[in-house]
Amino acid sequence: MIKTLQGSIDFAESLRGKRATFLLALSTTKTVEIEGITQAGIPELIHLTPTLDSEFLCTGEVRSIDNIATTPKGVPTPALLTRAVHLLRPFGTIELLNLGMATPPKLDYFTCHDFAITPSERIDRGAQIDALGLFEQGVAFGKAYEAPDAYIILGESVPAGTTTASAMVEALGYDAQAMFSSSFREAPNAIKEQTIAQALKGIEGVEDLFERVGAVADNMLLFNAGFILGSSGKSTKIVLAGGTQMAGLLLLVNSIVRYMGGKLESHNLALCTTKWVAEDSQSDIQGLLRLLDFPINAYYSDFDFALSDHPALKLYDEGEAKEGVGAGGALMYGLLNGLSKEAITRQVEQFLRP
Numbered sequence: 257m258i259k260t261l262q263g264s265i266d267f268a269e270s271l272r273g274k275r276a277t278f279l280l281a282l283s284t285t286k287t288v289e290i291e292g293i294t295q296a297g298i299p300e301l302i303h304l305t306p307t308l309d310s311e312f313l314c315t316g317e318v319r320s321i322d323n324i325a326t327t328p329k330g331v332p333t334p335a336l337l338t339r340a341v342h343l344l345r346p347f348g349t350i351e352l353l354n355l356g357m358a359t360p361p362k363l364d365y366f367t368c369h370d371f372a373i374t375p376s377e378r379i380d381r382g383a384q385i386d387a388l389g390l391f392e393q394g395v396a397f398g399k400a401y402e403a404p405d406a407y408i409i410l411g412e413s414v415p416a417g418t419t420t421a422s423a424m425v426e427a428l429g430y431d432a433q434a435m436f437s438s439s440f441r442e443a444p445n446a447i448k449e450q451t452i453a454q455a456l457k458g459i460e461g462v463e464d465l466f467e468r469v470g471a472v473a474d475n476m477l478l479f480n481a482g483f484i485l486g487s488s489g490k491s492t493k494i495v496l497a498g499g500t501q502m503a504g505l506l507l508l509v510n511s512i513v514r515y516m517g518g519k520l521e522s523h524n525l526a527l528c529t530t531k532w533v534a535e536d537s538q539s540d541i542q543g544l545l546r547l548l549d550f551p552i553n554a555y556y557s558d559f560d561f562a563l564s565d566h567p568a569l570k571l572y573d574e575g576e577a578k579e580g581v582g583a584g585g586a587l588m589y590g591l592l593n594g595l596s597k598e599a600i601t602r603q604v605e606q607f608l609r610p
Contacts, residue, residue, distance in 0.1 A: 257591045261534060262545050263553030267526050271493065272592045274406035275348035278338075280313060280413065280582060282306035283355035283475040284375040285383065287416040292447050294416040294438075303358040303375075306413040309335040309581045310352050310361040310368075313342070316607075319362040331571045332608065334530075334580040338411065340603035341590035348405035355475040369397070371479070379423050379472045380454040387470030387478050391512070394482020401483075407493040409589060410483075411582020412501060414476045421504030423452040424473035427459060428511045430547050436500040437539035437578055465515045469508065477501075481508045484525065493524045497585020499533035499578065503544035510548050519550075526553040529584035531560055532572060557587035563601045566608060 258268050288294055288302045298304070301321065308318045312335045342350070350366060356373040371393055376383045414420075422436040434445075455472040462468050469478065484505075487494060496502040506527065513520050533541055534556035545554055561569040571577070590600060 257558040257597070258588055259534070259556050259558050261542055261554040261556055263526070263551060267493070267553040268528075268555055268588065268592065271407055271495075276407050276409045276495075276589055277349045277351065277403040277405040278342070278347040278409045278411065278582065278586070279351050279353060280310055280411050281353040281355055281476045281480055282310055282357050282413050283373070284358045285414065285416055285420055285474040286375060286378045287380070287419055287451070287474075289378060290380065290416075290447065290451055293419055293451060302415045305333070305415045306357050307359045307361045309333055309413040311363060312336075313339050313581060314350055314361075314363055314366050316343075320359060331576045332568055334577055334583040335413075336604050336607050337583040337600070338581045338586040339607070340600050341586040341595065344595055344599055344603055345590050345593040347409070347589070353479070355479050371397075373475055373479070376474050379420055380451045382458050382471045383420070383473060385470040385473065385475060385478060387466040387473070390475060390478040391466065391482040394479040395486035396482075397479075398483040398486020398488075401487070403492050407495065409495045409497050409582055409585045410480065411497040411585060412476050413581050414474055414501070417474060417476065417501045419448050419451060420472065420474040421477060421501045422448065423455045424469050424477060425504050425507050425544075426452060426456060427468045427472045428465070428507060430507055432507075432544060432547065434538075435540040435543050436504070437533055437536050437541070465511060473508070477505050477508055480505055481512055484509050485512065485520070488521055491524065493526070495585045495588070496525070496527040497582035498527070498580070499529040499584065500539055500541050500544060502527050502529070503541050506548055506552060507544065510550065514549070522550045522552055526555065528555045528557065528588045530579045530587065531556050531558055532575065532578040533584065536575065536578060555588060557584050557591060559587045559591070559597055559600065561601060563598055564605060566605055568608060569604065
């Protein structure tokens with residue numbers, strides 16, 4: 257039930273039966289303030305989405321509001337999928353990366369790495385990120401971090417993150433228009449295109465790579481580009497759990513390696529997303545991955561909600577939400593550790609019972 261998008265199935269099979277450390281990268285970009293650009297959370301409270309996702313993943317509860325976060329159409333957070341897998345086949349460890357949340361999660365006993373990073377600004381007004389400094393923080397963390405388990409799954413919760421990733425990839429000079437997915441079934445292309453065009457206008461004439469992406473990207477992308485490069489000399493495998501945002505992250509790594517005249521050894525790096533992203537007609541994750549200079553193993557978890565009658569979950573199969581909170585990588589982890597589609601489905605349904 258693990259399907260190959262690119263590369264060899266051998267990487268995924270080498271992880272079968274092994275425990276993973278789940279790292280969840282959390283940040284807020286004030287790009288979420290642009291009306292209609294994302295539905296990754298509750299209207300007026302979208303800045304809390306990373307906070308709520310991390311609370312629910314770790315404890316099965318949301319503590320900063322009363323109920324599980326859903327979109328205006330009633331689509332529940334993909335954190336339900338990641339939590340379901342964790343309950344049925346626990347990750348060895350869950351750790352959080354606070355890369356600029358508006359509100360820290362209300363959690364005890366869970367490791368939350370804090371880097372004193374503030375939320376980034378709206379990209380249409382300039383994100384105002386110290387990109388080189390943030391990247392260097394990521395490199396330092398990657399070099400120092402020792403995962404307590406066999407491999408790392410790196411997920412993210414960044415509302416409006418596909419918009420910032422798309423703007424960043426265009427700023428880096430890749431021809432990737434219309435390749436990025438959306439939390440909406442029908443992507444708000446006019447809003448996104450207008451936002452990205454305004455963001456790119458603000459960096460006209462700027463040549464320095466880090467200055468360019470510091471104006472149009474988000475904290476998660478810049479820090480984790482550093483984390484990947486800082487970790488690259490180690491033997492620990494890293495699975496990027498996400499869709500087109502994580503493909504955008506790889507393109508940032510690609511550009512930085514070019515810019516610095518280096519080379520990335522990518523055999524310990526892979527990407528895994530959901531079936532909903534892999535089969536999305538409005539985006540093209542394979543097209544993004546083909547733009548890389550280095551080889552990458554990429555997969556998707558062949559999971560959907562065909563076994564469920566719950567109307568909120570059926571919205572996933574209709575193209576809403578698609579990915580987030582490491583859902584694709586978590587599903588791969590569960591499937592490689594003996595979970596069935598039915599078991600995961602029933603556990604997710606349990607969360608939605610009144």
